[in-house]
Amino acid sequence: MTMRKIAFVCPEPGITGGFNVIFRHAMELARSGVTVTIVCKTPITATHIGWHPIAKMADHPKLLWLDPQ
Amino acid sequence: MADLITFAPDIAVVFRPDFVSNDLLRRIAGLKIGISTEPYPKYIFGNFHYTSDSLNRLKRFTRVAVHEFDYLLHYDRASLSFLELMGLRVSGSFVLPVATAVWRPPEQTSHIRDLNFIGRSTEHRERHFGPTEARLQLSAHRARRCQRGGARLLPFRADRAEHPRRGRTVVGAAGAAAHGLRATCGQPSQSRRTTFSLPANTSCKQTIRMRRTKICLEILAQPVIYEATRRAGYQKVLAELSARQVWSRLSERCMDRGFPLPSFDLGRFRLMPFEICAEYNGFEQLLDPFRDDHA
Numbered sequence: 001m002t003m004r005k006i007a008f009v010c011p012e013p014g015i016t017g018g019f020n021v022i023f024r025h026a027m028e029l030a031r032s033g034v035t036v037t038i039v040c041k042t043p044i045t046a047t048h049i050g051w052h053p054i055a056k057m058a059d060h061p062k063l064l065w066l067d068p069q
Numbered sequence: 070m071a072d073l074i075t076f077a078p079d080i081a082v083v084f085r086p087d088f089v090s091n092d093l094l095r096r097i098a099g100l101k102i103g104i105s106t107e108p109y110p111k112y113i114f115g116n117f118h119y120t121s122d123s124l125n126r127l128k129r130f131t132r133v134a135v136h137e138f139d140y141l142l143h144y145d146r147a148s149l150s151f152l153e154l155m156g157l158r159v160s161g162s163f164v165l166p167v168a169t170a171v172w173r174p175p176e177q178t179s180h181i182r183d184l185n186f187i188g189r190s191t192e193h194r195e196r197h198f199g200p201t202e203a204r205l206q207l208s209a210h211r212a213r214r215c216q217r218g219g220a221r222l223l224p225f226r227a228d229r230a231e232h233p234r235r236g237r238t239v240v241g242a243a244g245a246a247a248h249g250l251r252a253t254c255g256q257p258s259q260s261r262r263t264t265f266s267l268p269a270n271t272s273c274k275q276t277i278r279m280r281r282t283k284i285c286l287e288i289l290a291q292p293v294i295y296e297a298t299r300r301a302g303y304q305k306v307l308a309e310l311s312a313r314q315v316w317s318r319l320s321e322r323c324m325d326r327g328f329p330l331p332s333f334d335l336g337r338f339r340l341m342p343f344e345i346c347a348e349y350n351g352f353e354q355l356l357d358p359f360r361d362d363h364a
Protein backbone atom coordinates (compact mmCIF):
# COMPACT_ATOMS: atom_id res chain seq x y z
CA MET A 1 0.00 0.00 0.00
CA THR A 2 1.46 3.35 -1.04
CA MET A 3 0.97 6.58 0.84
CA ARG A 4 0.03 9.39 -1.54
CA LYS A 5 -1.61 11.90 0.77
CA ILE A 6 -0.78 12.78 4.34
CA ALA A 7 -2.20 15.34 6.75
CA PHE A 8 -0.41 16.70 9.80
CA VAL A 9 -2.93 17.88 12.38
CA CYS A 10 -1.40 20.17 14.98
CA PRO A 11 -2.32 22.72 17.61
CA GLU A 12 -1.58 26.43 17.21
CA PRO A 13 1.29 27.16 14.80
CA GLY A 14 4.35 28.74 16.34
CA ILE A 15 8.12 28.98 16.28
CA THR A 16 8.88 25.78 18.10
CA GLY A 17 11.13 22.79 17.74
CA GLY A 18 8.05 20.67 17.16
CA PHE A 19 6.94 22.71 14.17
CA ASN A 20 10.47 22.72 12.84
CA VAL A 21 10.30 18.92 12.73
CA ILE A 22 6.83 18.90 11.21
CA PHE A 23 7.75 21.42 8.54
CA ARG A 24 10.86 19.41 7.71
CA HIS A 25 8.75 16.28 7.36
CA ALA A 26 6.36 18.13 5.10
CA MET A 27 9.16 19.48 2.90
CA GLU A 28 10.82 16.11 2.41
CA LEU A 29 7.55 14.32 1.78
CA ALA A 30 6.43 16.92 -0.76
CA ARG A 31 9.74 16.69 -2.56
CA SER A 32 9.37 12.92 -2.72
CA GLY A 33 5.98 13.22 -4.40
CA VAL A 34 3.59 12.84 -1.47
CA THR A 35 0.79 15.40 -1.22
CA VAL A 36 1.08 17.02 2.20
CA THR A 37 -1.13 19.31 4.19
CA ILE A 38 -0.57 20.83 7.62
CA VAL A 39 -3.73 21.81 9.45
CA CYS A 40 -3.81 23.76 12.69
CA LYS A 41 -6.58 25.22 14.80
CA THR A 42 -5.99 28.55 13.11
CA PRO A 43 -5.03 29.11 9.45
CA ILE A 44 -1.31 28.98 8.75
CA THR A 45 -0.23 32.26 7.21
CA ALA A 46 3.01 33.53 5.71
CA THR A 47 3.88 34.94 9.12
CA HIS A 48 3.72 31.51 10.69
CA ILE A 49 6.17 29.96 8.24
CA GLY A 50 8.37 32.94 7.46
CA TRP A 51 11.03 31.82 9.94
CA HIS A 52 11.38 28.38 8.37
CA PRO A 53 12.88 27.14 5.07
CA ILE A 54 9.47 25.76 4.16
CA ALA A 55 8.48 29.34 3.31
CA LYS A 56 10.64 29.11 0.18
CA MET A 57 8.60 26.22 -1.12
CA ALA A 58 5.18 27.34 0.13
CA ASP A 59 3.88 27.28 -3.45
CA HIS A 60 5.06 23.74 -4.07
CA PRO A 61 2.28 21.84 -5.86
CA LYS A 62 2.46 19.01 -3.34
CA LEU A 63 2.05 21.32 -0.34
CA LEU A 64 -1.52 22.27 0.48
CA TRP A 65 -2.49 24.87 3.06
CA LEU A 66 -6.04 24.02 4.00
CA ASP A 67 -8.48 26.22 5.83
CA PRO A 68 -9.24 24.69 9.25
CA GLN A 69 -12.70 26.26 9.41
CA MET B 70 -12.08 21.17 9.09
CA ALA B 71 -14.19 20.47 6.00
CA ASP B 72 -11.17 20.90 3.75
CA LEU B 73 -9.25 18.32 5.72
CA ILE B 74 -12.11 15.84 5.51
CA THR B 75 -12.40 16.42 1.77
CA PHE B 76 -8.64 16.03 1.42
CA ALA B 77 -9.10 12.42 2.59
CA PRO B 78 -5.51 11.65 3.54
CA ASP B 79 -4.10 8.14 3.50
CA ILE B 80 -2.53 8.97 6.85
CA ALA B 81 -3.47 11.71 9.30
CA VAL B 82 -0.68 12.35 11.77
CA VAL B 83 -1.98 14.16 14.84
CA PHE B 84 0.50 15.87 17.12
CA ARG B 85 -0.77 16.51 20.64
CA PRO B 86 -3.48 13.86 20.12
CA ASP B 87 -5.15 14.85 23.38
CA PHE B 88 -6.32 18.12 21.82
CA VAL B 89 -8.17 16.83 18.76
CA SER B 90 -11.86 15.99 18.94
CA ASN B 91 -13.08 12.46 18.45
CA ASP B 92 -15.78 13.74 16.13
CA LEU B 93 -13.14 15.06 13.77
CA LEU B 94 -11.16 11.83 13.94
CA ARG B 95 -14.19 9.81 12.92
CA ARG B 96 -14.68 11.98 9.85
CA ILE B 97 -11.12 11.82 8.59
CA ALA B 98 -10.45 9.05 6.12
CA GLY B 99 -7.37 6.84 6.28
CA LEU B 100 -5.18 5.86 9.19
CA LYS B 101 -5.21 8.13 12.21
CA ILE B 102 -1.92 8.19 14.05
CA GLY B 103 -1.55 10.10 17.28
CA ILE B 104 2.02 11.06 18.12
CA SER B 105 2.74 12.16 21.65
CA THR B 106 5.86 14.27 22.07
CA GLU B 107 5.37 15.46 25.64
CA PRO B 108 7.59 14.27 28.52
CA TYR B 109 5.83 11.86 30.86
CA PRO B 110 6.98 10.08 34.02
CA LYS B 111 9.26 7.09 33.67
CA TYR B 112 9.60 3.85 35.58
CA ILE B 113 13.19 2.67 35.21
CA PHE B 114 14.92 -0.07 37.20
CA GLY B 115 12.31 0.05 39.92
CA ASN B 116 12.34 3.80 40.36
CA PHE B 117 9.97 6.47 39.19
CA HIS B 118 11.35 9.56 37.52
CA TYR B 119 8.92 12.39 37.26
CA THR B 120 8.24 16.03 37.95
CA SER B 121 5.09 17.96 38.63
CA ASP B 122 5.30 19.15 35.03
CA SER B 123 5.46 15.64 33.56
CA LEU B 124 2.58 14.51 35.79
CA ASN B 125 0.42 17.37 34.60
CA ARG B 126 1.23 16.59 30.99
CA LEU B 127 0.29 12.96 31.57
CA LYS B 128 -3.04 13.97 33.07
CA ARG B 129 -3.83 15.88 29.89
CA PHE B 130 -2.71 12.95 27.76
CA THR B 131 -5.19 10.60 29.43
CA ARG B 132 -7.90 12.27 27.36
CA VAL B 133 -6.89 10.08 24.42
CA ALA B 134 -8.54 7.08 26.08
CA VAL B 135 -11.80 7.98 24.39
CA HIS B 136 -10.22 8.89 21.06
CA GLU B 137 -10.31 6.53 18.12
CA PHE B 138 -6.76 6.49 16.85
CA ASP B 139 -5.58 3.55 14.80
CA TYR B 140 -2.17 3.93 16.34
CA LEU B 141 -0.91 5.90 19.27
CA LEU B 142 2.84 6.42 19.48
CA HIS B 143 4.92 8.05 22.16
CA TYR B 144 8.34 9.50 21.44
CA ASP B 145 10.00 8.29 24.63
CA ARG B 146 10.32 4.53 24.98
CA ALA B 147 11.38 4.92 28.60
CA SER B 148 7.91 6.13 29.54
CA LEU B 149 5.99 3.24 28.00
CA SER B 150 6.18 0.99 31.04
CA PHE B 151 4.79 3.77 33.22
CA LEU B 152 1.97 4.42 30.76
CA GLU B 153 1.18 0.72 30.89
CA LEU B 154 0.99 0.87 34.67
CA MET B 155 -1.56 3.60 34.15
CA GLY B 156 -3.59 1.22 31.99
CA LEU B 157 -2.67 3.04 28.81
CA ARG B 158 -1.02 0.74 26.31
CA VAL B 159 0.14 2.73 23.32
CA SER B 160 1.14 1.16 20.02
CA GLY B 161 4.82 1.81 20.55
CA SER B 162 7.49 4.43 20.51
CA PHE B 163 8.43 6.82 17.74
CA VAL B 164 11.99 8.03 17.49
CA LEU B 165 11.96 11.74 16.80
CA PRO B 166 14.07 12.34 13.72
CA VAL B 167 16.93 14.78 13.31
CA ALA B 168 17.09 17.01 10.26
CA THR B 169 20.64 16.06 9.35
CA ALA B 170 20.71 18.53 6.48
CA VAL B 171 20.66 21.45 8.89
CA TRP B 172 22.07 19.86 12.03
CA ARG B 173 25.54 21.09 12.87
CA PRO B 174 27.97 19.53 15.29
CA PRO B 175 28.96 21.82 18.17
CA GLU B 176 32.38 22.85 16.93
CA GLN B 177 30.81 24.49 13.89
CA THR B 178 28.62 26.70 16.02
CA SER B 179 31.33 28.04 18.30
CA HIS B 180 31.27 31.40 16.54
CA ILE B 181 27.83 32.18 17.90
CA ARG B 182 28.10 34.77 20.62
CA ASP B 183 25.89 37.05 22.56
CA LEU B 184 22.63 35.30 22.05
CA ASN B 185 19.82 35.69 24.52
CA PHE B 186 17.14 33.10 24.79
CA ILE B 187 14.14 33.86 26.93
CA GLY B 188 11.70 31.09 27.53
CA ARG B 189 9.84 28.89 29.90
CA SER B 190 11.92 26.59 32.02
CA THR B 191 11.47 22.93 31.24
CA GLU B 192 13.61 19.95 32.11
CA HIS B 193 14.54 19.58 28.46
CA ARG B 194 15.62 23.19 28.07
CA GLU B 195 17.52 23.20 31.31
CA ARG B 196 19.41 20.11 30.28
CA HIS B 197 20.33 21.42 26.86
CA PHE B 198 20.81 25.10 27.53
CA GLY B 199 23.18 24.45 30.40
CA PRO B 200 26.06 23.09 28.32
CA THR B 201 25.26 25.49 25.51
CA GLU B 202 25.37 28.42 27.83
CA ALA B 203 28.85 27.53 28.98
CA ARG B 204 30.21 26.64 25.57
CA LEU B 205 28.77 29.46 23.52
CA GLN B 206 28.59 32.13 26.18
CA LEU B 207 24.87 32.06 25.76
CA SER B 208 23.47 34.68 28.04
CA ALA B 209 20.23 32.98 28.52
CA HIS B 210 17.43 31.25 30.17
CA ARG B 211 16.50 32.66 33.49
CA ALA B 212 13.36 30.98 34.67
CA ARG B 213 11.57 31.03 37.96
CA ARG B 214 8.89 28.92 39.45
CA CYS B 215 5.55 30.42 40.14
CA GLN B 216 2.31 29.08 41.41
CA ARG B 217 -1.18 29.47 40.08
CA GLY B 218 -3.92 27.89 42.12
CA GLY B 219 -2.91 24.35 42.91
CA ALA B 220 -0.92 23.81 39.74
CA ARG B 221 2.76 24.53 39.48
CA LEU B 222 3.89 26.33 36.39
CA LEU B 223 7.29 27.31 35.10
CA PRO B 224 6.83 30.70 33.46
CA PHE B 225 9.80 32.57 32.15
CA ARG B 226 11.24 35.70 33.62
CA ALA B 227 14.57 37.05 32.52
CA ASP B 228 17.03 38.56 34.88
CA ARG B 229 16.65 42.16 33.82
CA ALA B 230 19.72 43.32 35.62
CA GLU B 231 22.00 40.98 33.73
CA HIS B 232 20.50 40.58 30.29
CA PRO B 233 20.05 43.94 28.64
CA ARG B 234 23.49 44.93 27.45
CA ARG B 235 24.98 41.51 26.90
CA GLY B 236 22.98 40.16 24.00
CA ARG B 237 23.03 41.31 20.43
CA THR B 238 20.27 38.92 19.54
CA VAL B 239 17.25 38.15 21.65
CA VAL B 240 15.19 35.09 20.89
CA GLY B 241 12.13 34.83 22.99
CA ALA B 242 8.44 34.97 23.44
CA ALA B 243 6.11 37.81 22.60
CA GLY B 244 2.80 38.59 24.23
CA ALA B 245 1.49 41.17 26.60
CA ALA B 246 3.41 39.94 29.60
CA ALA B 247 6.63 39.51 27.67
CA HIS B 248 6.58 42.80 25.82
CA GLY B 249 8.16 44.83 28.56
CA LEU B 250 10.74 42.17 29.07
CA ARG B 251 11.68 42.14 25.41
CA ALA B 252 11.92 45.88 25.34
CA THR B 253 14.12 45.89 28.41
CA CYS B 254 16.43 43.28 26.97
CA GLY B 255 16.56 44.59 23.46
CA GLN B 256 16.51 48.35 23.37
CA PRO B 257 19.53 49.28 25.47
CA SER B 258 21.88 47.31 23.25
CA GLN B 259 20.00 47.82 19.99
CA SER B 260 19.69 44.08 19.84
CA ARG B 261 18.24 42.22 16.96
CA ARG B 262 15.10 40.68 18.36
CA THR B 263 13.46 37.55 17.07
CA THR B 264 10.18 36.98 18.81
CA PHE B 265 7.12 34.84 18.48
CA SER B 266 3.67 34.93 19.96
CA LEU B 267 2.65 33.06 23.05
CA PRO B 268 -0.38 33.60 25.25
CA ALA B 269 0.23 36.28 27.84
CA ASN B 270 1.54 34.94 31.09
CA THR B 271 -0.70 36.23 33.84
CA SER B 272 0.20 33.61 36.40
CA CYS B 273 3.44 35.03 37.75
CA LYS B 274 2.55 35.90 41.32
CA GLN B 275 5.45 34.89 43.43
CA THR B 276 9.03 34.06 42.66
CA ILE B 277 10.11 30.98 44.53
CA ARG B 278 13.54 30.14 43.21
CA MET B 279 15.74 30.20 40.16
CA ARG B 280 16.68 27.01 38.40
CA ARG B 281 20.07 26.62 36.76
CA THR B 282 21.77 23.46 35.71
CA LYS B 283 25.34 22.49 36.41
CA ILE B 284 25.40 19.65 33.92
CA CYS B 285 27.57 21.73 31.61
CA LEU B 286 30.36 21.76 34.14
CA GLU B 287 30.24 18.00 34.60
CA ILE B 288 30.43 17.39 30.87
CA LEU B 289 33.15 19.89 30.14
CA ALA B 290 35.26 18.50 32.99
CA GLN B 291 35.82 15.35 30.92
CA PRO B 292 36.68 16.64 27.44
CA VAL B 293 38.00 13.35 26.04
CA ILE B 294 34.89 11.42 27.00
CA TYR B 295 32.72 14.28 25.86
CA GLU B 296 34.34 14.43 22.44
CA ALA B 297 34.18 10.65 21.93
CA THR B 298 30.54 10.59 22.96
CA ARG B 299 29.71 13.49 20.72
CA ARG B 300 31.33 11.93 17.66
CA ALA B 301 29.65 8.57 18.27
CA GLY B 302 26.33 10.29 18.67
CA TYR B 303 26.76 12.24 15.47
CA GLN B 304 27.54 9.08 13.50
CA LYS B 305 24.50 7.37 14.96
CA VAL B 306 22.33 10.30 14.03
CA LEU B 307 23.53 10.22 10.44
CA ALA B 308 23.03 6.47 10.20
CA GLU B 309 19.73 5.99 11.98
CA LEU B 310 17.92 9.17 12.87
CA SER B 311 17.72 11.25 9.71
CA ALA B 312 14.23 12.56 9.01
CA ARG B 313 13.92 10.66 5.74
CA GLN B 314 14.76 7.30 7.28
CA VAL B 315 12.66 7.68 10.40
CA TRP B 316 9.60 8.89 8.57
CA SER B 317 9.89 6.27 5.85
CA ARG B 318 10.05 3.48 8.42
CA LEU B 319 7.10 4.84 10.36
CA SER B 320 4.78 5.35 7.40
CA GLU B 321 5.56 1.95 5.90
CA ARG B 322 4.98 0.19 9.19
CA CYS B 323 1.68 1.96 9.74
CA MET B 324 0.45 1.26 6.24
CA ASP B 325 1.37 -2.42 6.70
CA ARG B 326 -0.49 -2.47 10.03
CA GLY B 327 2.74 -3.30 11.77
CA PHE B 328 1.91 -1.69 15.13
CA PRO B 329 -0.41 -3.11 17.79
CA LEU B 330 -3.62 -1.22 18.38
CA PRO B 331 -3.68 1.00 21.47
CA SER B 332 -5.79 -0.28 24.32
CA PHE B 333 -6.95 1.02 27.66
CA ASP B 334 -7.67 -0.61 30.97
CA LEU B 335 -10.28 1.84 32.11
CA GLY B 336 -10.43 0.46 35.63
CA ARG B 337 -6.73 1.03 36.02
CA PHE B 338 -6.87 4.20 34.00
CA ARG B 339 -8.85 6.02 36.65
CA LEU B 340 -5.93 5.80 39.03
CA MET B 341 -4.05 9.04 39.34
CA PRO B 342 -0.26 9.04 38.88
CA PHE B 343 0.18 9.69 42.59
CA GLU B 344 -1.73 6.54 43.42
CA ILE B 345 0.33 4.49 40.98
CA CYS B 346 3.54 5.82 42.45
CA ALA B 347 2.38 5.14 45.96
CA GLU B 348 1.36 1.60 45.09
CA TYR B 349 4.73 0.71 43.63
CA ASN B 350 7.20 2.80 45.61
CA GLY B 351 5.55 4.34 48.59
CA PHE B 352 4.99 7.97 49.40
CA GLU B 353 8.52 8.80 50.51
CA GLN B 354 9.96 8.54 47.03
CA LEU B 355 6.84 10.10 45.64
CA LEU B 356 7.58 13.33 47.43
CA ASP B 357 11.29 13.52 46.60
CA PRO B 358 10.98 15.44 43.32
CA PHE B 359 8.89 18.08 45.07
CA ARG B 360 11.18 18.54 48.04
CA ASP B 361 12.49 21.88 46.83
CA ASP B 362 9.23 23.23 45.54
CA HIS B 363 8.37 24.87 48.82
CA ALA B 364 11.81 26.26 49.58
